[in-house]
Amino acid sequence: MLIETEIKIPVSSLVEVRSSLLNAHAAPEGHVRLVDTYYILPAVEGGEHVVRIRGASTEKEAAELTIKVPFASEVEAVCRHEVSVGLRDPRAMHEILVLLGARVAARVEKIREMYIVSGVPVYLDDVAGLGRFIEIGAPVLPDMVPEMGQRIATILRLLDLQDRPVSEKSYYELAIEGEGKPQANH
Secondary structure (H helix, E strand, O other): OHHHEEEEEEEOOOHHHHHHHOOOOOOEEEEEEEEEEEEEEEEEEEEEEEEEEEOOOOOOOEEEEEEEEEEEOOOOOOEEEEEEEEEOHHHHHHHHHHHHHOOEEEEEEEEEEEEOOEEEEEEEEEEOEEEEEEEEEEOOOOOHHEEEEEEEHHHHHOOOOOOOEEEEEOOHHHHOOOOOOOOOOO
């Protein structure tokens, strides 16, 4: 079981954050266009669940099906139990979900720039209709959540972002609630 442990911060411009990353000797890992389609599954024990099919524009980032559910933690980060499986045929998976009674709830498109800082992924996301964000963190084993929380806090200080407001909502939640930020410079 992996626990996604991350911080998401809305920013008006990715230029300053990109500059801070490069000054901190972050390793650029490239960029990718991601298209996430979110499905609401029919009510099952415990209520509705949301799953995501992610399509990507590179071979390195294969299509996948993911479910995330809340995970209680003491760290100052958003933590979710995350399970993903690679998909060879996302269209067939879409058909399976629809036949099971799922409905498409939202679609989120983003351009993601990827960096590594002290072994931790840092993403600069330009999300259509929602704005620009920096995400720091990764899925880890449950006993590694506190350490990841500390590593995230260290990176926030390194990039001078520790006092910025953090979004505890996923892009799905932001999309369905219409809480996007005004678009600004890249």
